[in-house]
Amino acid sequence: MSIQETLKLDDQICFALYVCSKEVMKQYRPILEEIGLTYTQYITMLALWEKENVTVKELGAKLYLDSGTLTPLLKKLEAAGLISRVRDQQDERNVVITLTSAGRDLEQQAQSIPCRLFEQSEVSVEELQSLHTQLHRMLGKLKGEQSQT
Amino acid sequence: MSIQETLKLDDQICFALYVCSKEVMKQYRPILEEIGLTYTQYITMLALWEKENVTVKELGAKLYLDSGTLTPLLKKLEAAGLISRVRDQQDERNVVITLTSAGRDLEQQAQSIPCRLFEQSEVSVEELQSLHTQLHRMLGKLKGEQSQT
DNA sequence: AGAAATTATATTGCATACAATTTAATTGTG
DNA sequence: CACAATTAAATTGTATGCAATATAATTTCT
Structure with a gap:
């Protein structure tokens, strides 16, 4: 009766998350289009701006x-002239990005993106902070289980 | 300095959500495999169990x-013998599912799925409830903006 | 009534996702 | 040292997602 005991779509947290x-991501699309990136390409660049000279494996661990x-995504970023992929x-098993x-x-051009998104979001800082914290907590639990298996 | 003013990957709420x-969804996959559904097919069936005789348009509005x-997903569910698609x-523009x-x-076979997921989640009911509420609130804001545009 | 605008699906093209397999390189072992 | 096991990428196949376009049916408007 409390939570998760019905099949109603709007009661499913998985659906709310999804x-x-x-x-x-839809909010990001037009903004990212300005710099020629898709959403997945954007988070890949975020990871690389933080730390480059990483292998595909390491990048994959960070980005899930x-x-x-x-592989195909990195080839596109390489074709766009943003990264290089070198064995x-x-x-020789590793490819370094x-x-x-x-x-x-x-x-530099991406610096303003988080702020722009926040400004158009109408959501308070507290609410975002709280949501962020809870998502990370849940993520920790989800990852914990997997390693348990 | 507070939130969303850096490009660090883990500071991005969008990434936490993603x-x-x-x-x-990864948690659902093996369980849904037992009844032969993918995640998207599952939420489509959830919507239909709640209300059938709906058009593709109505279903799409509910499922985003x-x-x-x-269209291709419904054709697969039809091929699997779970639904029918009739003009x-x-x-004649409408297709009724x-x-x-x-x-x-x-x-019936799906009844236990939410409980099974909850049980293996290690997350408290309160935490899920809170997350659920916040996601719905954010979703409301996101939808509000779009109609504004 | 008949053309124009609108609407609901379907289709096409591109970009993910991910499981499973393949390939190539490296490591561990007898 | 040779061979089995392991590891990292790449490839293959299937299933989304979504923008843009096409198609067909209906409505609107003159």
Whole structure:
């Protein structure tokens, strides 16, 4: 009776998460289009601006994506001139991702994006903060279970 | 300095939402596989168990999906014998979705799914409730903006 | 009534996601 | 050292998602 004991769509937290995530991505789309990135390409660049010279594996761990998704995506970013993909001479199994100068320059243009999104969101800082905290907590639980299995 | 004023990946609420949604869907996958549904097919069936005899348009509004996604998905559910897609005699533009008896029977097998997910989630009812409320509130804001535009 | 505008699906094209398999390189072991 | 096991990417196949376009049916408007 409390929670999760019915099949009603709007009672499903999974559905709220799914829709909320998609709607937020929809807000990003026109803004990211200005700098020529899709949403997934954007979070990939965020990860690389934070730390480059990473392998596909490391990048995938941070982004929760596997090589099946990343390989073609990284090839597109490479074709766009934002990154380079080079086999590690030390261990040829690894492909190391580096930013090009164009990729590094793009960070400046992206600086304003979080603020722009926040401003158009009508949501208070407290509410976002609280949501953020809860999502991270839940994520921790989800990851914990998996390693348990 | 407070929130959303940096490009750090883990500071982005959009990323927390995106990852959390994917991880939750990952939890569902093996359970839904038992009844032969993907996650999107599952939420589509949830919507239909609640109210059938709906058009693709109405279903799309409830699920936040357009005909480009729904048409092929509904054809698969039809091929699986769970639903029927029939042109409305009154208005041939509409396609009305109805459950077959197999589709209706499947609801029984799905009854336990929310509970099973909750039990393996390690998250408290209060936490889920709170997250759910906040997601709905944010969703309301996001939808509000769109109609404004 | 008949053309124009609108509406509901379907289709096409592009970009993810992810499981499963393949390939190539490296490591561990007898 | 040779071979099995492991590991990292890439590839293949299936299923979304969504923008843009196409198609067909209905409505509106003159």
